[in-house]
Amino acid sequence: MPNSFSPSDPHQATSSSATLVPLEPSFIEVKEFDFFYGKKQALFDINLEIPDRQVTAFIGPSGCGKSTLLRNFNRMNELIPNVSHAGDITIHGTSIFDPSVEIIALRRRIGMVFQKSNPFPMSLYENVVYPLRITGQRQRAVLDETVERSLKAVVLWDEVKDRLHESALGLSGGQLQRLCIARAIASQPEILLMDEPCSALDPIATAKIEELIVELKKDFTIVIVTHSMHQASRISDLTAFFYLGKLIEFDQTNKIFTAPIQKQTEDYITGRFG
Amino acid sequence: MEQRAEYNCELRTANCEPTSRSDVAGCFPRIDLLRIACFLAAVMIVATLGLMLYEILSKAWPAINTFGWRFIIRSEWQPNRDLYGVFPMVIGTLTSSLIALLLALPLGLAIAIFLSENFLPSSVRNAMRFIIDLLAAIPSVVYGLWGIFVIVPLIQKYGDMISHHWGSIPIFKGPAYGNSLLAASLVLTLMVLPTITSISRAALVAVPMVLREGSYALGATRWETIFHVLLPCAAQGIVAAAILGFGRAMGETMAVAMLIGNSQRWTLSLFSPSNTLSALLANQFAEADGLQINALMYAALLLIVMTLVINLVGELVLKKTQKSFGSH
Numbered sequence: 166m167p168n169s170f171s172p173s174d175p176h177q178a179t180s181s182s183a184t185l186v187p188l189e190p191s192f193i194e195v196k197e198f199d200f201f202y203g204k205k206q207a208l209f210d211i212n213l214e215i216p217d218r219q220v221t222a223f224i225g226p227s228g229c230g231k232s233t234l235l236r237n238f239n240r241m242n243e244l245i246p247n248v249s250h251a252g253d254i255t256i257h258g259t260s261i262f263d264p265s266v267e268i269i270a271l272r273r274r275i276g277m278v279f280q281k282s283n284p285f286p287m288s289l290y291e292n293v294v295y296p297l298r299i300t301g302q303r304q305r306a307v308l309d310e311t312v313e314r315s316l317k318a319v320v321l322w323d324e325v326k327d328r329l330h331e332s333a334l335g336l337s338g339g340q341l342q343r344l345c346i347a348r349a350i351a352s353q354p355e356i357l358l359m360d361e362p363c364s365a366l367d368p369i370a371t372a373k374i375e376e377l378i379v380e381l382k383k384d385f386t387i388v389i390v391t392h393s394m395h396q397a398s399r400i401s402d403l404t405a406f407f408y409l410g411k412l413i414e415f416d417q418t419n420k421i422f423t424a425p426i427q428k429q430t431e432d433y434i435t436g437r438f439g
Numbered sequence: 440m441e442q443r444a445e446y447n448c449e450l451r452t453a454n455c456e457p458t459s460r461s462d463v464a465g466c467f468p469r470i471d472l473l474r475i476a477c478f479l480a481a482v483m484i485v486a487t488l489g490l491m492l493y494e495i496l497s498k499a500w501p502a503i504n505t506f507g508w509r510f511i512i513r514s515e516w517q518p519n520r521d522l523y524g525v526f527p528m529v530i531g532t533l534t535s536s537l538i539a540l541l542l543a544l545p546l547g548l549a550i551a552i553f554l555s556e557n558f559l560p561s562s563v564r565n566a567m568r569f570i571i572d573l574l575a576a577i578p579s580v581v582y583g584l585w586g587i588f589v590i591v592p593l594i595q596k597y598g599d600m601i602s603h604h605w606g607s608i609p610i611f612k613g614p615a616y617g618n619s620l621l622a623a624s625l626v627l628t629l630m631v632l633p634t635i636t637s638i639s640r641a642a643l644v645a646v647p648m649v650l651r652e653g654s655y656a657l658g659a660t661r662w663e664t665i666f667h668v669l670l671p672c673a674a675q676g677i678v679a680a681a682i683l684g685f686g687r688a689m690g691e692t693m694a695v696a697m698l699i700g701n702s703q704r705w706t707l708s709l710f711s712p713s714n715t716l717s718a719l720l721a722n723q724f725a726e727a728d729g730l731q732i733n734a735l736m737y738a739a740l741l742l743i744v745m746t747l748v749i750n751l752v753g754e755l756v757l758k759k760t761q762k763s764f765g766s767h
Contacts, residue, residue, distance in 0.1 A: 241656060246557070273658030283653035285668050296657040299667070348657065 192217040192386050193238060193356065198252035200233055202245065207233045209410045211252070215403070220378060220387045222401035222418065224394060225433070229407040231390045235358050238388065239275040240268055256356070273300070276349030276385070280361040282341035284333040289325055292333045292344060296352040315347040318384075319377055339370025346377065350385065357381065359389040363396065375400050394434055398422045406430045492743070499740045502733035510737055516703040516719075518727070523734035525741065527705030531713040532745070535620055535695065536688035538709075539627035540635075544681050546628075547635030552665060554636075555643035568640070575633035583697030586626040591617035591698065598710045615710035618700035623715070626694050631684040638683060642676020642760060643669055675760035682753035690746045692717035716742040 193215040200208035208230045215221045223231035236242045237254060240261060254261050261271055273296065285292055293315050294308045302308065312329065316322040321343045325336070333344060342362060349357060359378070363371040378387060378400050391397050397404050398418060405415040406429075414421060414430045425431045502510065506523060513524020550571065554564050598615025605611040646669050654664040670677070700712020701722050716738050727735055 239656060241652060244652065244655060269658050269660060271658075272656055275656075277653075277656035279649055279653060279656075281649050283647070283649040285650065285653070286672050295654075295659075295667070299657070299659045299663045345653070348653075352658070 192256065193388070194255045195234070196253045196255070198250065198254060200237060200242070200250045201248060203247045207410050211412050213405060213412060213415055215386065215388060217386050218382055219402040220382050220389060220400055221403045221405065222397035223388065223390045223405050223407060224397050225407035230410040231407045232360055235360055235388060235390050238356065238358055239272050239277055241277070243268070273352055274354050275356045275358060276354040278342070278346050278349050278357065278359040278362045280364050282338065282345045282365070284341050284344055286332070286334065288330045289333045289344065290329040293348050293351050295348060300352070311351050315351045318350060318381065319343040319347040320373070321347060339366050339373060342366060342370070342374060343377065350381070355386060357385040357387045359387065361390050361392060364392060406433060408433070495736050495740050495743065499733055499736035501730060502737040505730065506737070511741065514705060518731045521730045523731070525716065525719070525738050527703060528714045528716045528719050528738065529741070530705050531620065531699065532689055532715040532717070532742070535624045535627055535699065535713070535715055536685050538624035539631055539688045540681060540685045542624070542628040543631045543635050543684060547632050547680070548639055548677065550636045551639035551643055555640050556661065556665065571633050571636050574629065579630070579691065579693035580697070582626050582630055583694035586622055586694060586698045590622045590625050594619060594622055594710065602710055609707040610709050612708040613710055616700060616712055618698055618712055619710050620699065620713040621709040623695045623699040626698055627688045627691055630691060630694065631688050634687050635680045635684040638680035638757070639673065639677045642673035642680065645676070646672040675756055679753050679757035679760060682749060682756060686746050686749035686753055689749060690717060690742070692721050696721040
């Protein structure tokens with residue numbers, strides 16, 4: 166897939182956004198995007214530009230479509246029968262729906278962390294190298310290096326380095342979620358999608374993951390769906406507020422939380438509904 | 440915060456429930472009678488099993504006294520001299536069930552994979568599942584007849600050819616009688632297929648969706664996901680399926696009695712007639728008298744113990760599987 170992720174000219178894509186003034190060139194671009202589960206429309210005419218190496222948070226009440234949009238970026242929604250879409254999503258200017266884009270290759274470039282940690286029933290080591298194993302990587306040195314690098318990146322290395330070959334299922338909830346993040350970044354993707362990664366964790370584990378997210382944005386473009394507005398305000402650079410399948414407002418996080426333009430956004434962040 | 444609010448709500452409803460329940464009980468006092476009736480029915484089942492074991496044990500006792508544990512390892516079955524040993528039947532039971540398992544497991548697993556993942560539209564999948572479950576509803580004697588009319592002639596036709604070329608290998612030694620270990624095993628394969636398929640399918644379906652998604656999200660293909668994530672996750676359930684299938688094959692009587700040839704000698708050859716414990720019972724009981732009845736009861740006891748142990752192990756493995764899925 167040589168053409169699917171060709172880096173675009175950094176000066177090319179800066180202009181078109183209406184509401185935000187990104188410093189970085191736009192990286193993921195959503196254009197007039199509609200999405201349907203069967204006949205039920207879940208997303209309405211979404212236009213959004215997500216910049217490189219920043220944390221973009223999606224907030225909004227349950228069922229507002231924020232997870233649906235997130236799961237379109239790596240085309241995970243296609244596991245569900247009878248879905249359809251209109252409009253386009255591009256990464257580096259290349260449409261992810263282009264027939265030349267292989268879904269497998271696309272997903273290898275986009276890491277994903279789920280609401281509930283989903284370790285595979287194998288050792289810690291094998292969990293982390295899973296994305297490499299399925300590409301046929303057999304060299305011990307490469308695998309070892311990946312395990313160490315990924316686990317260090319999620320600050321789990323010191324806690325587990327002596328039991329890498331034990332089952333992953335013995336770890337605590339917070340450790341498991343960090344392991345899943347390590348696995349998601351093991352094949353060095355460009356984008357990290359996080360679907361409410363802390364919703365099943367206690368406050369201490371949550372704080373650790375949040376620290377980690379801020380640390381990881383140096384290397385990855387991060388899009389996070391969260392139910393916690395505090396979390397969005399703590400860790401994100403940009404925030405998008407969704408309501409009933411529509412993007413209501415998208416701006417820099419401090420603006421969304423201090424001076425939102427839309428009344429619905431204000432009502433939501435001040436807790437008047439949702 | 441939302442979660443806590445819901446939790447409080449639940450507590451409140453839980454608190455008011457007992458009063459409303461006793462109100463209902465006050466209106467319908469006969470509910471207690473129903474409870475007693477159900478309890479008696481349940482006790483009856485347990486009592487029946489106990490009585491059955493007692494009856495078999497007491498009828499088998501003279502044979503147990505006469506032959507002791509050597510009954511299991513002795514090979515002669517000579518009613519006219521009152522000498523009994525069931526070694527060939529034990530071996531026949533185990534080998535026919537094992538062959539059936541070895542053939543049915545890969546087949547059943549393949550079907551289970553095919554029916555648990557979305558290879559087909561769900562309506563077609565459900566139809567296929569239904570048909571496979573129907574296999575379990577076909578009476579044993581019909582399988583036996585099918586074996587006599589289809590499998591036995593096939594073995595007679597091709598068995599001699601195989602034993603002619605490869606007869607030096609003990610399992611292919613001829614001559615190929617139609618009624619044989621192989622005929623019984625092949626029909627048993629078909630009979631345990633629904634058990635193995637439906638339990639493995641259930642184990643595969645029970646693998647949490649987040650694990651599938653996790654694998655796909657890392658760029659795995661469907662087959663990589665199946666082999667690296669789904670099958671290891673469902674391994675215990677598949678083992679349970681194999682064990683329960685094996686148990687079913689061991690206890691199977693009618694079709695085996697019709698096909699296995701009822702030879703009291705034991706052999707390694709697939710083409711030779713053999714015998715199983717269940718077939719022995721079915722074939723000899725009607726005309727047995729004296730110590731032969733006791734010997735047959737001893738054989739029945741042995742069969743019960745074997746199938747009980749196998750089923751118990753299978754159920755335990757299955758329980759453990761369900762528990763391990765509950766935990767994450």
